[in-house]
Amino acid sequence: MKETYDVLLPEMNLADLTGKLIVIEGTDGVGRSTQINLVKPWLEQQGRAVLDTGITRSELAGKGIKQAKAGHTLGKITLSLFYATDFADRLEHQIIPALRAGFVVLTDRYIYSLMARALVRAMDPGWTRNLYSFALKPDAVFYLRIGVEELIPRVVFVRGFDYWESGMDLHPSEDMYESFRKYQTSLLEQFDVLAQEFDFDVIDASADVRTVFEALRLGISRVLSGEVREPLFAGARPKSHGDSNKPPETDEISSAKETRGSGDKGAGERGETKPAVHALAGAAEDDANR
Amino acid sequence: MKRYGEHRFPGKLFVVEGIDGSGKSTQLMLLHQWLQAEGYGTVFSEWNSSPLVRDTTKRGKKKHMLTPATFSLIHATDFADRMEHNIIPLLKAGAVVLCDRYIYTAFARDVVRGMNPKWVRELYSFAVKPTVAFYFRVPLDVAIKRIHDGRNGFKFYEAGMDLGLSENSDESFRLFQGRIIEEYEKIVPEYEVTAIDATQPIEEQQTLMRQLVKAKLAQAKRLRVAP
Numbered sequence: 265m266k267e268t269y270d271v272l273l274p275e276m277n278l279a280d281l282t283g284k285l286i287v288i289e290g291t292d293g294v295g296r297s298t299q300i301n302l303v304k305p306w307l308e309q310q311g312r313a314v315l316d317t318g319i320t321r322s323e324l325a326g327k328g329i330k331q332a333k334a335g336h337t338l339g340k341i342t343l344s345l346f347y348a349t350d351f352a353d354r355l356e357h358q359i360i361p362a363l364r365a366g367f368v369v370l371t372d373r374y375i376y377s378l379m380a381r382a383l384v385r386a387m388d389p390g391w392t393r394n395l396y397s398f399a400l401k402p403d404a405v406f407y408l409r410i411g412v413e414e415l416i417p418r419v420v421f422v423r424g425f426d427y428w429e430s431g432m433d434l435h436p437s438e439d440m441y442e443s444f445r446k447y448q449t450s451l452l453e454q455f456d457v458l459a460q461e462f463d464f465d466v467i468d469a470s471a472d473v474r475t476v477f478e479a480l481r482l483g484i485s486r487v488l489s490g491e492v493r494e495p496l497f498a499g500a501r502p503k504s505h506g507d508s509n510k511p512p513e514t515d516e517i518s519s520a521k522e523t524r525g526s527g528d529k530g531a532g533e534r535g536e537t538k539p540a541v542h543a544l545a546g547a548a549e550d551d552a553n554r
Numbered sequence: 555m556k557r558y559g560e561h562r563f564p565g566k567l568f569v570v571e572g573i574d575g576s577g578k579s580t581q582l583m584l585l586h587q588w589l590q591a592e593g594y595g596t597v598f599s600e601w602n603s604s605p606l607v608r609d610t611t612k613r614g615k616k617k618h619m620l621t622p623a624t625f626s627l628i629h630a631t632d633f634a635d636r637m638e639h640n641i642i643p644l645l646k647a648g649a650v651v652l653c654d655r656y657i658y659t660a661f662a663r664d665v666v667r668g669m670n671p672k673w674v675r676e677l678y679s680f681a682v683k684p685t686v687a688f689y690f691r692v693p694l695d696v697a698i699k700r701i702h703d704g705r706n707g708f709k710f711y712e713a714g715m716d717l718g719l720s721e722n723s724d725e726s727f728r729l730f731q732g733r734i735i736e737e738y739e740k741i742v743p744e745y746e747v748t749a750i751d752a753t754q755p756i757e758e759q760q761t762l763m764r765q766l767v768k769a770k771l772a773q774a775k776r777l778r779v780a781p
């Protein structure tokens with residue numbers, strides 16, 4: 265049975281949520297929407313109904329948040345709470361009904377991105393965790409992890425710097441490049457803390473789109489077939505492929521886990537390659553348009 | 555981010571709480587008059603919430619699309635905006651700030667709607683602790699008698715119609731406010747709120763209120779002349 269991180273919302277019945285909640289997390293420009301555009305058709309080909317959702321897409325607060333961000337007028341606590349309102353609306357009106365109907369809910373970011381942003385903006389850690397303690401625990405969180413050095417060219421060459429993604433509210437005197445670098449560095453640090461606390465499945469996102477997609481497919485297949493995942497940091501399971509394909513700067517979090525799928529191309533999968541290729545063509549463009 | 559506690563700003567914050575018909579707004583207005591006459595820089599904290607938050611709240615209410623969770627969170631967002639952009643700057647500037655309703659309203663209302671009491675209290679822990687919070691305690695029947703003349707029915711959320719307590723808005727309001735009173739009675743000792751007997755004559759309540767406020771203002775003045 266599904267559960268929340270702590271508190272239950274009124275009339276939140278968790279007994280019949282038969283669907284699967286799968287989260288794709290990662291920082292700005294890491295390629296989340298590219299991957300979701302690959303994963304969704306792949307799942308649908310297998311006959312699974314998919315709901316994809318993402319932050320600021322609620323009927324209640326989505327529009328207000330976008331306008332607020334355009335004007336840069338809200339305070340830090342206010343903006344954190346506005347995001348939480350948007351999240352609660354989507355949880356109750358989109359995610360839970362879809363899970364009840366047996367859907368695979370594929371969400372582009374979840375509470376973790378919101379928490380990371382709040383923590384980088386010096387919100388109290390206890391307050392931030394309490395705020396989202398009504399969230400459902402997902403069946404899996406795939407974290408697309410990347411270093412800031414690899415992130416910068418992707419963002420610069422694809423879409424340019426954005427005020428919020430560069431944390432300009434935190435470093436107003438810096439140029440956007442310096443600010444982006446500082447902001448994303450601290451954001452990635454927060455993500456690493458959360459990865460450990462919330463048991464993320466870490467995928468090396470510095471690899472090419474297809475390699476990342478294969479790692480995701482493998483992970484998602486495992487979740488959907490109900491396979492139990494090995495404990496993360498225990499190191500109990502013998503590794504099927506070595507550490508040789510990891511970048512040298514990989515820290516303890518990702519080295520405690522495997523970069524899943526990168527060495528097992530095509531294992532146990534048939535007929536999925538084709539749609540993937542189709543989707544790959546338009547993927548970079550989609551990402552830029554989001 | 556500061557947590558709920560005694561603030562160190564030069565200003566003072568006085569808030570009134572109580573159900574509709576408790577007379578709290580009248581008392582606050584009288585206090586305002588007196589403070590101004592005494593020469594204090596006094597400001598009513600206007601609910602100047604940013605139009606973005608306000609529009610979202612309005613839309614949610616109009617379309618009845620709010621659940622207890624989103625009702626709680628959108629009001630917390632609105633309150634945070636008021637805290638960050640209005641109350642804190644005023645307190646920093648040394649003003650005497652007056653608020654008609656504060657976080658205790660949310661504690662009572664959200665918990666009656668079924669939200670977890672600890673969660674709601676933690677949610678509002680960014681709020682500045684008032685210098686004095688007054689609770690105007692009144693029996694439900696007295697309050698309803700007072701508002702019956704002045705008002706023409708109740709709004710959907712005001713009467714707690716979303717709780718499905720009764721089809722009739724008068725009856726729903728009565729049941730809802732009764733539960734709000736129960737929650738207020740838990741909050742009063744927990745947050746050291748000053749309870750005032752709101753069945754007493756208006757002048758007597760006001761005299762008591764002014765005494766309590768004056769004691770805190772004397773302190774403030776001494777603090778301000780200190781080096």
